[in-house]
Amino acid sequence: MSNKSFAERDLKVLWHPCTQMKDHEILPLIPIKSGDGVWLEDFEGKRYLDAISSWWVNLFGHCNPIIKDALKQQLDTLEHVMMGGFTHSAAIELSEKLIAISPKGLNKCFYSDNGSSAVEIALKMSFQSWRNQGFSKKTKFITLENSYHGETLGALAVSNVALYKDTFASLLMDTITIPNADAYFRAEGETAAAYAQRRFVEVDKQLAQNAEFCCAVIIEPLVQCAGNMRMYDPIYLSLLRAACDKYELHLIADEVAVGFGRTGSLFACEQANISPDFLCVAKGLTGGFLPLAVTLTTDKIYQSFYDDYEHLTGFFHSHSYTGNALGCRAGIATLGIFQEQNVIVTNQLLAKKMSAVTARFKQHPNVAEVRQTGMIVAIELVKNKHTREPFPWQERRGLKVYQYALSQGVILRPLGNVIYFMPPYVITDMQLEWIAEVAWQGMLLAVAD
Ligand SMILES: *Cc1c(COP(=O)(O)O)cnc(C)c1O
Numbered sequence: 001m002s003n004k005s006f007a008e009r010d011l012k013v014l015w016h017p018c019t020q021m022k023d024h025e026i027l028p029l030i031p032i033k034s035g036d037g038v039w040l041e042d043f044e045g046k047r048y049l050d051a052i053s054s055w056w057v058n059l060f061g062h063c064n065p066i067i068k069d070a071l072k073q074q075l076d077t078l079e080h081v082m083m084g085g086f087t088h089s090a091a092i093e094l095s096e097k098l099i100a101i102s103p104k105g106l107n108k109c110f111y112s113d114n115g116s117s118a119v120e121i122a123l124k125m126s127f128q129s130w131r132n133q134g135f136s137k138k139t140k141f142i143t144l145e146n147s148y149h150g151e152t153l154g155a156l157a158v159s160n161v162a163l164y165k166d167t168f169a170s171l172l173m174d175t176i177t178i179p180n181a182d183a184y185f186r187a188e189g190e191t192a193a194a195y196a197q198r199r200f201v202e203v204d205k206q207l208a209q210n211a212e213f214c215c216a217v218i219i220e221p222l223v224q225c226a227g228n229m230r231m232y233d234p235i236y237l238s239l240l241r242a243a244c245d246k247y248e249l250h251l252i253a254d255e256v257a258v259g260f261g262r263t264g265s266l267f268a269c270e271q272a273n274i275s276p277d278f279l280c281v282a283k284g285l286t287g288g289f290l291p292l293a294v295t296l297t298t299d300k301i302y303q304s305f306y307d308d309y310e311h312l313t314g315f316f317h318s319h320s321y322t323g324n325a326l327g328c329r330a331g332i333a334t335l336g337i338f339q340e341q342n343v344i345v346t347n348q349l350l351a352k353k354m355s356a357v358t359a360r361f362k363q364h365p366n367v368a369e370v371r372q373t374g375m376i377v378a379i380e381l382v383k384n385k386h387t388r389e390p391f392p393w394q395e396r397r398g399l400k401v402y403q404y405a406l407s408q409g410v411i412l413r414p415l416g417n418v419i420y421f422m423p424p425y426v427i428t429d430m431q432l433e434w435i436a437e438v439a440w441q442g443m444l445l446a447v448a449d
Contacts, residue, residue, distance in 0.1 A: 001043050002043060002044060003028070003030065003031050003042050003043050003044050004028075006029075006031035006043060007024075007028060007029040007030075007031060010029055010031065011024060011029070027403070030042055030048070030406070031043050034063070035061075035062025036062055036063055037062060037063075037424075037426055038050055038051075038061055038423065038424050038427050038431060040411070046409065047409055048406065048409050048410065048411050049409060049427075049431060049434075049435060050062070050411050050423070050424065051410055051411055051423050051427075051435045052412065052413055052420070052421070052422050053284075053288065053422050053423060053424050054288055056225065056262075056283050056284070056422055057283045057286075057288035058284075058287065058424050059260060059261070059284045059287050059288060059334065059337075059424060060287050060334070060337055060424060061424050061426040062288070062424075064287055064289075064426075066333055066337055067286070067287045067289050067330050067333040067334060067337075068289075069333075070329050070330065070332065070333035070336075071289065071326060071329055071330055071333070073329075074090065074325060074326055074329035075326065077325075078090075078325045079326055080321065080325050080326070082320075083111065083318075083323040084318060088323075088325050090325045090328035090329045091111065091325070091328045093328075093332055094109075094328040094329075094331045094332050094335070095109040095294075097332065097335045098281075098294060098296065098335070099296070101335070101338075102267060102279055102296055103267060103269050103270065103274065103276065103279065104275050105275040105298050105299075106275060106276075106296040106298060107296075107298065107299055107302075108296065108297050108298070108299065108301075108302045109294050109295075109296055110125070110295045110296075110315075111292070111294055111322045111324075111328075112293045112294075112295070112319050112322060113291045113292055113293055113321050113322075113324065113327070114282055114291055114293050115149075115150050115155075115254075115256035115257075115280065115282035115283060115293055116149070116150025116155040117150075117152070117293055117319060118256065118280035118281065118282050118293035118295045119149045119150050119154070119155040119158070119218070119252075119254055119280050120150075120152055120154045120155055121280075121295040121317060122216075122218070122252045122278035122280055122295050122297075123141060123154055123155075123158065123215075123216070123218070123252070124154075124315075125278065125297060125301060125305075125315060126141075126250045126252065126277070126278065126301075127139065128305070128315065129250070129301050129304040129305065130215050132304045132305060132307075132313045133304055137212060137213055138212075138213060138214060138215045139213060139214075140173075140174065140176060140210070140213050141157075141158050141175050141176070141215055141218060142175065142176045142177075142206075142207070142210065142214050142217040142249070143158040143159070143160060143175050143176070143177055143178070143219075144160065144177070144178055144179075144180040144218075144220075144224070145160055145177055145178070145179060145182070146160055146161065146180055146182060146227035146228075146230055147159055147161075147180070147218070147219070147224060148160075148164070148220065148224065148225065148226035149218060149220070149254050149256075150256075151164065153168070153171060153172060153173075154173070156168060156172060157172035157173045157174075157175055158218050160227070161226055161227050164226075176206065176210050176214065178202075178203050178207070178217070179199050179202050179203055179206075180199070180224070180230075180236075181195055181196035181199045181200070181232040181233060181236040182224070182231070182232055183195060183196075183230075183232050183233065183371070184231075184368075184369060184371070184380070191233075192231075192232060193233040196232055196233040196235045196236040196239070197239070200236065200239045200240075200243075203243070204239075204243055207243050207244075207247050207249065208247060211247035211248060214249055215249070215250060216244075216251065216252050216277070216278070217240060217244055217249055217250075217251055217252065218254060219237070219240065219251070219252070219253060219254065220254050220255075220257065220258065221237055221253050221254075221255060221258055221263075221267075221268035221269050221272070222234065222237070222258060222263050222268040222271060222373050223257070223258050223262075223263060223373050223376055225257040225258065225376070225422075226257075226415070228378070228380070228415050228418045229371070229376060229378035229415065229418055229420045230371075231371050231372075231373050231376075231378075234271040234272035235272070237269065237271075237272035237274050238272045238273070238274060241272070241274040241275075241276075244277075250276075250277040250278065250301075251274075251276040251277050251278075252277065252278040252280065253267075253268075253269050253276035253278065253279050255267055255269070255279060255280060255281050256280055256281060256282045256293070257283055258373075259279075259281045259283070259284060259285075260281070260283075260284040260285065260334070261284075261343055261344055261347050261374075261425065262284070262374055262375050262422070263374040263375070263376070264344070264347060264348055264373065264374030264375070265344065265374075266344060268373075277297060277298055277300075277301060278295055278297050278301070279295070279296040279297075280293070280295050281293065281294050281296070282294070284334070285331050285334065286330035286331050286334060287330060287333065287334035287337070288424075289327075289330040290324070290326055290327040290330050291321075291327065292324060292327030292328065343425055346425065347374060347425055348374075350375060350423075350425065350427065350429075350432070351372070351375055353429050353432050354372065354375065354377045354421060354432055355377070357432050357433050357436035358372075358377050358379065358421075358436055358439075360440065361379050361440070361443070364447075365385050366381050366382060366383070367379055367381060367382070367385065367443075368380045368381070368382040368388045375422065375423065375425065376420065376421070376422050377421045378418050378419070378420040379419040379420070379443070380417065380418050381398070381418070381419065381443065381446070381447060390417060391417050391447075393416060393417075397417050397446040397447065398415070398416055398417050398418070398419065398446070400442070400445055400446035401414050401419055401439065401443060401445075401446045402414060402442075404438070404441065404442035404445050405435075405439065405442050408441075408442075410434075410435050410438045410439075412435070412438075412439060412442070419442075419443065421436075421439070423435070
């Protein structure tokens with residue numbers, strides 16, 4: 001069977017995510033037959049290095065044997081049981097493990113099956129927790145410029161990426177948007193930390209003004225991934241935690257993309273030494289095998305729902321596949337790898353290598369910035385290095401990088417004109433050198449007129 005025959009069948013019956021389907025008149029779909037480590041293979045035997053971890057979910061390689069074996073055993077025992085009134089050992093064990101490794105104070109796990117749902121749950125819990133305690137005026141949420149928290153209407157409402165949000169603006173609940181500390185905009189000679197502190201003066205003012213009517217602030221710790229991999233100093237998180245305490249706001253940390261070792265620590269919040277009131281995780285939780293998400297929260301929040309049934313303070317929210325046993329088992333196996341293989345240390349070494357192989361980009365006249373947080377490196381292409389004037393988005397320069405990289409057997413999927421690497425943690429130094437070279441050549445093609 002050829003790639004083409006699968007692509008033709010696909011286009012008759014499928015509609016793909018985040019895609020203008022007409023693009024596939026010129027961009028061939030790539031049917032994947034199998035995966036192995038960092039590699040994916042199509043039906044004609046061509047291999048692709050998955051440099052973006054299949055949209056950031058894959059941590060330890062495709063078809064990872066440890067996760068696979070754990071799943072095989074679970075398959076022979078229990079595939080799923082509803083979590084209303086029932087439980088199973090995989091959900092209990094995964095929750096125990098998550099609570100043990102997550103920032104202190106988080107000790108209850110609520111399951112769902114994707115990051116957007118994990119965010120919706122945090123928003124609803126925050127709102128209802130205040131309501132249960134008699135704070136019925138608290139109805140709004142505070143979000144950051146350039147944030148992304150998912151695609152369902154509630155998650156989209158607290159997001160701020162125009163491409164995803166603007167079309168649906170009239171459907172979405174009102175939110176309050178506060179300044180972020182995106183270090184891309186710091187002044188010349190200013191440190192990211194100083195910039196964050198400077199920006200926080202305005203943040204503090206807005207929190208003070210709005211807290212009375214607001215439930216929570218939601219934030220992506222350290223890296224705004226879908227918002228073009230923009231990064232900021234951890235001090236912003238420390239200041240925000242303190243301000244949320246001062247003004248009586250919950251803090252929701254959306255670590256759906258940055259959790260599980262991506263930023264150089266197990267959770268990004270650790271780098272600011274803070275604990276949120278809600279922690280949302282998904283993507284890497286199952287090592288990229290199965291859809292599973294968790295919203296962790298504190299005993300204090302949990303207790304604000306705990307009462308006699310007639311008071312109707314319970315959290316009446318469910319998803320059919322809440323706490324799916326296969327997903328939980330994949331999660332346990334994934335956390336087991338972290339425990340046994342010194343992953344954080346390995347990642348810190350890999351991050352150094354990522355920094356070394358991308359250093360040459362900094363000098364290029366069409367590169368405004370090369371930025372990095374742990375296992376994420378982003379290269380921002382612009383028309384003019386000095387004014388940072390962007391390339392017109394209609395030119396789709398990033399798409400040219402994507403196409404070139406594919407021709408060479410590397411999956412890069414730039415966000416607009418931002419090329420980034422977010423590889424599985426099992427990538428090697430030599431592979432990093434190679435994907436950087438492919439990105440370099442792709443960039444040269446893309447910026448040429
Ligand atoms: C991907 C992402 C989400 C949404 O997760 P899905 O599983 O795609 O619904 C939410 N928040 C952040 C920060 C993300 O990167």
